[in-house]
Amino acid sequence: MSTQANIRSFLEEILNDKGDSSGFTDQQLLVTEGRLTSLDVMTIVVFLEENYGIDFSDRPFDQNEFDSVDSITALVDALTS
Amino acid sequence: MSNTRIRIIPAIDESPVLVQLAQHAGGKALLLAVFAFGLHLHDSRSWQELVLILAAMSFWPQYRRPLLTAGTLYWLSQHTNLKWGLLRNVFDAKGLAITTSWSVYSISIVVTTILFCAMYYYLVKRSRDTWLYRRPVATLLVSYILLLTIASHAPLPATQQAYLWGFLIILGHYIWYLAYSLQDRNAVPGTKFIYQLGHYQPFWGGSNTPFPKGAAYLRKIEAKNAEELAVSQLKGIKLLYWAFVLSIVLGIFNMVVYGRPFYNLALPDHLAIPYINDALAHTRSGDPYDWYINWGVLLANFIKSMLTLSVWGHIIIATCRMAGFKALRNTCSPLRSRTIAEFWNRYYYYFKELLVEFFFYPTYLRYFKTRPRLRVFMATMAAAGLGNMLYHFFRDIHIIMGLGIWGALKAFQVYIFYALLLGTAIGLSQLRNQKRKQSTHWFRTRITAPITVLGFYCITHIFGLPYPGYGLDVYFQFLMNMVNVGVI
Numbered sequence: 001m002s003t004q005a006n007i008r009s010f011l012e013e014i015l016n017d018k019g020d021s022s023g024f025t026d027q028q029l030l031v032t033e034g035r036l037t038s039l040d041v042m043t044i045v046v047f048l049e050e051n052y053g054i055d056f057s058d059r060p061f062d063q064n065e066f067d068s069v070d071s072i073t074a075l076v077d078a079l080t081s
Numbered sequence: 082m083s084n085t086r087i088r089i090i091p092a093i094d095e096s097p098v099l100v101q102l103a104q105h106a107g108g109k110a111l112l113l114a115v116f117a118f119g120l121h122l123h124d125s126r127s128w129q130e131l132v133l134i135l136a137a138m139s140f141w142p143q144y145r146r147p148l149l150t151a152g153t154l155y156w157l158s159q160h161t162n163l164k165w166g167l168l169r170n171v172f173d174a175k176g177l178a179i180t181t182s183w184s185v186y187s188i189s190i191v192v193t194t195i196l197f198c199a200m201y202y203y204l205v206k207r208s209r210d211t212w213l214y215r216r217p218v219a220t221l222l223v224s225y226i227l228l229l230t231i232a233s234h235a236p237l238p239a240t241q242q243a244y245l246w247g248f249l250i251i252l253g254h255y256i257w258y259l260a261y262s263l264q265d266r267n268a269v270p271g272t273k274f275i276y277q278l279g280h281y282q283p284f285w286g287g288s289n290t291p292f293p294k295g296a297a298y299l300r301k302i303e304a305k306n307a308e309e310l311a312v313s314q315l316k317g318i319k320l321l322y323w324a325f326v327l328s329i330v331l332g333i334f335n336m337v338v339y340g341r342p343f344y345n346l347a348l349p350d351h352l353a354i355p356y357i358n359d360a361l362a363h364t365r366s367g368d369p370y371d372w373y374i375n376w377g378v379l380l381a382n383f384i385k386s387m388l389t390l391s392v393w394g395h396i397i398i399a400t401c402r403m404a405g406f407k408a409l410r411n412t413c414s415p416l417r418s419r420t421i422a423e424f425w426n427r428y429y430y431y432f433k434e435l436l437v438e439f440f441f442y443p444t445y446l447r448y449f450k451t452r453p454r455l456r457v458f459m460a461t462m463a464a465a466g467l468g469n470m471l472y473h474f475f476r477d478i479h480i481i482m483g484l485g486i487w488g489a490l491k492a493f494q495v496y497i498f499y500a501l502l503l504g505t506a507i508g509l510s511q512l513r514n515q516k517r518k519q520s521t522h523w524f525r526t527r528i529t530a531p532i533t534v535l536g537f538y539c540i541t542h543i544f545g546l547p548y549p550g551y552g553l554d555v556y557f558q559f560l561m562n563m564v565n566v567g568v569i
Binding site for chain 2: 029032033034037038039042045046049056057058060061062063064067
């Protein structure tokens with residue numbers, strides 16, 4: 001599974017757990033729209049730490065980078081390349 | 082998407098005709114007129130100036146950022162309250178009137194503080210690979226505490242004390258705005274400081290808490306085309322009129338519960354529930370109200386606080402949306418909250434976001450990585466506990482000025498207790514939510530869960546009231562009286 005598909009599937013899982021089954025595009029800003037909360041962002045962080053070995057502890061953290069499938073994918077690509 | 086719900090305020094932002102209309106000059110003028118009328122209903126004293134700024138931003142959206150800065154600076158010169166009363170007290174108490182004028186003193190303090198913010202912002206941006214770049218907000222907060230300590234205890238001459246306190250008062254007001262600017266240090270191309278400044282308590286209002294967050298967030302939510310601007314403005318109008326409905330509810334509530342006249346209407350009989358400060362004063366003097374009155378006091382104050390915060394936040398966000406920024410509401414259906422953590426998110430969104438950005442994330446990302454549950458709990462404690470306490474400590478700088486930093490810490494015992502209690506409760510709530518799937522049972526989600534959550538906040542909010550000078554014992558005594566347990 002590609003990084004993008006993997007991330008998309010994980011976001012779907014988070015939203016489903018919250019009872020939010022309406023769809024979303026890869027560009028859709030889920031945090032900005034209020035569909036994902038800060039705790040959900042932390043769940044995504046743990047997912048990326050565990051699945052991609054990313055360490056966020058020593059770089060400026062920007063919640064905006066976790067807003068959409070596309071922005072998270074870009075972040076993973078930048079930090080793992 | 083069809084929507085069959087009954088709405089008090091129609092979903093005008095979902096009407097294709099209105100969205101189309103709002104993109105033309107006549108439609109924009111109409112929207113501004115409707116918004117101006119809404120501000121007038123809210124008794125806004127400066128609605129004409131506000132509408133002029135909004136008109137400029139509506140008709141020339143390509144200059145939105147410069148107009149935002151110009152509007153904010155104009156508002157600063159005319160309306161924004163940067164604790165002027167407190168600054169004036171310093172000016173008078175230190176005898177500065179002999180050597181300088183009030184306007185020179187106040188303007189020089191504000192200009193110095195803004196210059197400091199700009200210099201710090203650029204210094205951080207240019208200090209890549211240094212401690213300052215990695216921890217700019219922590220450095221700022223620690224430095225601020227050090228300066229507070231110096232101002233409180235160092236034997237400085239009166240003039241130096243006056244300028245130092247003045248600087249700390251204004252910086253204390255802007256400190257979280259600057260913190261949001263610093264969050265933006267990594268952005269490419271980022272936002273120049275002059276445009277960051279447009280967000281330092283913008284003309285649409287706010288407090289020490291930035292509404293809505295910082296420049297990075299504004300870039301994200303800014304209307305990118307005429308249609309987005311139209312939808313944003315229609316949402317703004319909707320929210321402003323919803324705030325008016327809530328303000329009527331608040332007015333009637335105040336009339337029925339406290340006997341406060343509403344539009345020159347006064348009830349011959351009302352519930353005559355005492356105000357909470359009055360009830361606490363009675364408790365302190367050993368003459369508490371009856372237990373059921375105390376319940377009424379607490380409940381009434383909680384409802385009043387929720388309504389007041391909602392109306393206030395809605396007006397600010399409505400104006401922000403009219404300016405072309407599609408911001409989320411500050412308060413969003415708190416009565417629907419099913420968990421303690423959810424209420425925190427719904428009640429005062431931008432304050433919660435501030436604590437999350439500057440306390441929760443840094444703790445979560447750096448500490449307790451091998452212990453997931455402790456990691457969540459400690460990050461929550463850092464935000465709802467430490468961050469919450471620091472925010473209020475800085476905000477109430479007048480207490481530090483009066484009592485010194487150690488005296489103020491002692492006076493803050495009630496709020497420290499509240500922050501720790503809140504941090505613990507929200508932390509446990511987060512852990513509980515992680516463990517299980519959300520219940521979908523109607524009675525649990527709509528009745529028992531919200532009542533439990535609201536009950537918790539209703540009882541504990543007493544510890545978060547503005548400082549009246551009482552110790553923790555008075556608050557506990559008040560709560561003991563509610564269960565009919567007398568003076569211990």
